[in-house]
Each structure stands twice: as structure tokens, then as C-alpha cells.
Amino acid sequence: MNPDILSTTNDLQTQRFYHGTRAELKPGDLIQPSHLPDLGERDRMTPYVYLTPNLDAAIWEAELAIGDGPGRVYRVEPTGPVEDASNLTDRQSPGHPSMSWRSREPLRVTGEVAEWTLYHGTRADLKPGDLIQPGHTPNFGNRARTTPYIYLTRTLDAATWGAELAVGEGPGRIYLVEPTGPIEEDPNLTNQKFRGNPTKSFRSREPLRVTGEITDWQGHSPEALNAMKDGLKRLERLGVEPMDD
Structure with missing residues (x-):
């Protein structure tokens, strides 16, 4: 066969x-x-x-x-x-x-599929019950500022990008999270290159509560990661800032 x-x-x-x-x-x-x-x-x-x-x-x-x-x-x-x-x-x-x-x-x-797991990618070392607060340095744009939102996603692939691109020195980590307040679609990804929200990315002004950690995730290839980083650098050179006012 x-x-x-x-x-x-x-x-x-x-x-x-x-x-x-x-x-x-x-x-x-x-x-x-x-x-x-x-x-x-x-x-x-x-x-x-x-x-x-x-x-x-x-x-x-x-x-x-x-x-x-x-x-x-x-x-x-x-x-x-x-x-x-x-x-x-x-x-x-x-x-x-x-x-x-x-x-x-x-x-x-x-x-x-009607019930969705929610993820957050970061480099912070967290444990269940910890709260992930808004106010972090964004992954692109002016790094001297902080965002009033905290981001989360329904797709493990998007959370993987978050973990790999997060600012910091520790290893990338992906956590299972639950929002403590309302969430909305992330306008930085929704209806941009593709219509709709194919990465299922969201944001909230309220903290996320950690409920667990994904430890067996697989990172993107070095080629894909370098291409993504080059794209973010290009946005910085063009002066593109995240939409998070």
C-alpha cells in the first residue's frame, strides 16, 4: 500500500x-x-x-x-x-x-468546534494563577513605548510567533490563558494581508490569567523566523506603529 x-x-x-x-x-x-x-x-x-x-x-x-x-x-x-x-x-x-x-x-x-483554547506567547516565566498584565513593549514599532493591551490567540501557530518574537532573554513560552475582561479582534492582523482574522488574534485591556503551559510546541524554521524578523524591521523603517490607541 x-x-x-x-x-x-x-x-x-x-x-x-x-x-x-x-x-x-x-x-x-x-x-x-x-x-x-x-x-x-x-x-x-x-x-x-x-x-x-x-x-x-x-x-x-x-x-x-x-x-x-x-x-x-x-x-x-x-x-x-x-x-x-x-x-x-x-x-x-x-x-x-x-x-x-x-x-x-x-x-x-x-x-x-465551538469551544476554543486561548494562548499567549511570551518569554516570561509564569505559573498557573499568574496574571499577565497589559503595558508591555510591542513586538514592532517604537520600543520605547508600551501597549495598553494584552494579546491572545486561538491558534497555536500565532502563539508560537508571539513566543519567538517576544522581547527578552529567556526561552519562548506558550501559556494557556483565560481573559478576565472583554476581548476584541486584534486590528493589527484582522482584515490586513488576508480578510477576516485567520490567526484568531485578540486583545484585551484587562489581564489574562494563566491556566497552564504548552511545553511540546515546535518553533518555526530559522528561515521563516528570519523572514518574519526582516519584515518587522521593514515596518520599523517605514515608521509603522501598532494600532493600539
Whole structure:
């Protein structure tokens, strides 16, 4: 058997898969390979439907999908074999996670992701119960100022960037957090390069409470990290400041 193809037996029973879209679906609905209005013109005629075990990738897919409804992320199960699509050049999305598996058979919706884990990336050494206060040096712009907001995200990828780019000398850390006050979408990322809020980044004027730490996260490649740092330096040279007044 092709090592890049998972059968519908025990291999799939150990995986949790997601699918991002703007379609309104319910448990038991089938997502057909021929029904791909949210993947763009290049994929309309392909006999595949895409899925991923990476929740962040499904969030991006939902936010980038065409249509007017809200982006939705569903838990799905394949009804047939799935194959690895991560090496396909037309599916790779530099700079953010992308859908990594595909199938010629429908996906069955088992539920919708409605409860979200919230993360904060930093270099501070914290413990559960600690409060992360607003008033820190921003990751780009004038470093002599502080921001009146504290930032958080639903995606581990965005929190990873926060940990890697945070000011300080300690190792990057990613914490599970809960807001103690209202949160709003981060305007520095929402509707900027991409429409919507694909990084699921938010901010608050109230502290975040640490509830735990993610210790097994994987950092970005040195090439990606250097490219991000170069981009932030370019913003500084252009005098671009964070929108946090």
C-alpha cells in the first residue's frame, strides 16, 4: 500500500480531522469532493475534499474560504481512504498552516468546534494563577513605548510567533490563558494581508490569567523566523506603529 495513504481502518481511528469552510452544516452531513466552492477556481474541478489533523490549518481554511457567512470549523471523519497532500506545491501556503490531507470520498461531519483554547506567547516565566498584565513593549514599532493591551490567540501557530518574537532573554513560552475582561479582534492582523482574522488574534485591556503551559510546541524554521524578523524591521523603517490607541 502507498505509505502516503491511510486506510479507513485503525489508522484513521487514531486521528482527529478538521475541515474549514463557510458552509452551515450539522452532524451527519456529508461534505462531497465535488462540492468545493470555498477552495477557489483552481480546485473546483478536482475530485478531492481536503481535511487536516491541524486545527490551525482548518481555521485558516475557514477564514480564507469564499462566501459571506462566518468561517466554521467542523470535526469530520473520512468515509474512505485519505492521502497525504502536504507536499503538493499547489496546496502549500508559505507563512501559515495549510490543509495536509485529501480524499476522493466524502467527509462526514461529526460536530463543530465551538469551544476554543486561548494562548499567549511570551518569554516570561509564569505559573498557573499568574496574571499577565497589559503595558508591555510591542513586538514592532517604537520600543520605547508600551501597549495598553494584552494579546491572545486561538491558534497555536500565532502563539508560537508571539513566543519567538517576544522581547527578552529567556526561552519562548506558550501559556494557556483565560481573559478576565472583554476581548476584541486584534486590528493589527484582522482584515490586513488576508480578510477576516485567520490567526484568531485578540486583545484585551484587562489581564489574562494563566491556566497552564504548552511545553511540546515546535518553533518555526530559522528561515521563516528570519523572514518574519526582516519584515518587522521593514515596518520599523517605514515608521509603522501598532494600532493600539
